[in-house]
Amino acid sequence: MLGLIFLAYAEHRFEQVRSEVEAKATTRRPVAPDDYRARSVLLLAEQARLSYLVGLPEKEDLGAAVDTAMKLVEFHNSELRDVLPKGYQRLEKSTLVELLRLFAPLPRKLSGDAFGLIYEDFLSNFAMAEGRLGGEFFTPQSIVRLIVEIIEPFHGRVFDPACGSGGMFVQCAKFVERHQGSATRELAIYGQEQKEVTVPLARMNLVLHGLSGDIRLGNGYYDDLHDSVGAFDSSWPTRRSTSTASTRASWPATRATRTGCRSRTTATTYGSNCLPQRWPRVAGAGS
Numbered sequence: 001m002l003g004l005i006f007l008a009y010a011e012h013r014f015e016q017v018r019s020e021v022e023a024k025a026t027t028r029r030p031v032a033p034d035d036y037r038a039r040s041v042l043l044l045a046e047q048a049r050l051s052y053l054v055g056l057p058e059k060e061d062l063g064a065a066v067d068t069a070m071k072l073v074e075f076h077n078s079e080l081r082d083v084l085p086k087g088y089q090r091l092e093k094s095t096l097v098e099l100l101r102l103f104a105p106l107p108r109k110l111s112g113d114a115f116g117l118i119y120e121d122f123l124s125n126f127a128m129a130e131g132r133l134g135g136e137f138f139t140p141q142s143i144v145r146l147i148v149e150i151i152e153p154f155h156g157r158v159f160d161p162a163c164g165s166g167g168m169f170v171q172c173a174k175f176v177e178r179h180q181g182s183a184t185r186e187l188a189i190y191g192q193e194q195k196e197v198t199v200p201l202a203r204m205n206l207v208l209h210g211l212s213g214d215i216r217l218g219n220g221y222y223d224d225l226h227d228s229v230g231a232f233d234s235s236w237p238t239r240r241s242t243s244t245a246s247t248r249a250s251w252p253a254t255r256a257t258r259t260g261c262r263s264r265t266t267a268t269t270y271g272s273n274c275l276p277q278r279w280p281r282v283a284g285a286g287s
Contacts (some may be wrong), residue, residue, distance in 0.1 A: 001099060002122055003070060003085040006204055007050045008103045010073065013041045013210075014049070033076050040184060040210040042080075048072040054104045062096050063089030079212065083200040139164060144171045154179065155186045159232040161220030163191030166202035170209050189213025190226045 017039050025031045033043040046052055048069040056065055066088040074080045088096060106118075148171040155176075160168045169191065173183035189206065191213060193199050202215050216225045 002201070002204065003088075004050070004066075004099055004103050005106075005118055005122070006084065006208065007048070007053075007069060007073070008106050009208055010042045010044060011049045011051060012106075014044045017041050033078075037077075040212070042073060042207070043076045045072045045076060048076075050100065050104055054100050061089070062093055062100075063091060066096065080203065080207065083203045085200070139167055141167065141171070144168055145174075148172055148175050153187065154181065157188045157190060157232055159190045159226060159228055161192045161228065163193050163202055163215060164198055166191065166205040166213075166215070169202075169206060169211060169213060173209060173211055183211060187211075189215075190228075190232070191215040192218045192220050192223065192225055194219040 014036070017036065021031055021035045021039075024035070031043070036043045047065070050069075053062070053065055053069060056062060067086045070084040070086050074082065074084055144167045148168070153172045153175060158169060158172050160166075163169070169187075169189045172187060172189075176183045176186050189211060191202060193202060193215065194217070196217055199215055199217050203213075206213050206215070214226070218225045
């Protein structure tokens with residue numbers, strides 16, 4: 001179902017900017033995926049749109065058509081290559097028809113981040129159904145939001161070494177927007193996740209919220225795929241409240257400071273935030 005929700009949302013965003021993008025196209029320079037990507041929108045071929053699937057004749061193999069739609073989205077949008085779910089031919093045709101009819105009207109009825117909230121709700125319910133194992137890919141939104149309020153990611157690079165379905169990134173983006181900022185301009189997103197089946201959930205989650213990031217498959221305990229040591233530390237050690245001004249003045253500049261930060265929390269690492277680059281690590285930080 002998450003794949004069908006994704007298609008409905010993608011078409012909604014596509015249709016919102018389609019006329020503007022096509023109006024700027026010329027014979028020498030036809031419409032390209034980058035024209036839509038610049039607006040945080042996916043380029044969709046006609047056969048990849050939910051409205052096309054809903055309008056197919058009954059004799060058509062609907063499951064195969066949905067799988068083709070997913071492949072076309074991946075073909076035209078390289079950041080989603082091998083990410084979207086397939087195998088819809090395994091579903092009963094009557095079930096698939098009902099799901100398409102259920103999701104097709106949603107874009108006209110919803111606005112704002114409604115699709116992102118629906119996606120999060122599905123993830124939450126799946127996590128509860130999985131019981132203890134559900135925590136491997138989904139952390140309750142209330143907990144993630146509390147962590148984000150503590151680290152205050154106004155600007156910079158956000159790294160989650162065990163990102164699951166990407167909830168930390170979504171909440172960081174919402175934090176920026178609550179403070180009248182643009183998450184796409186202010187944040188650079190990096191993540192790692194050890195579960196191969198969960199990485200696509202995170203990438204789809206980002207796209208559904210109009211975000212992009214570098215999410216890689218790897219175990220954060222053993223694989224440092226983003227060269228993260230020292231690269232994502234905050235430039236201001238707010239967790240060291242007992243330090244004096246003279247002590248803070250003696251600390252060497254962190255990498256975040258050297259890149260020209262514009263806010264107190266330039267870059268954050270989930271679990272080890274707010275420590276200067278050369279400060280001795282607290283036991284268990286980052287776990």
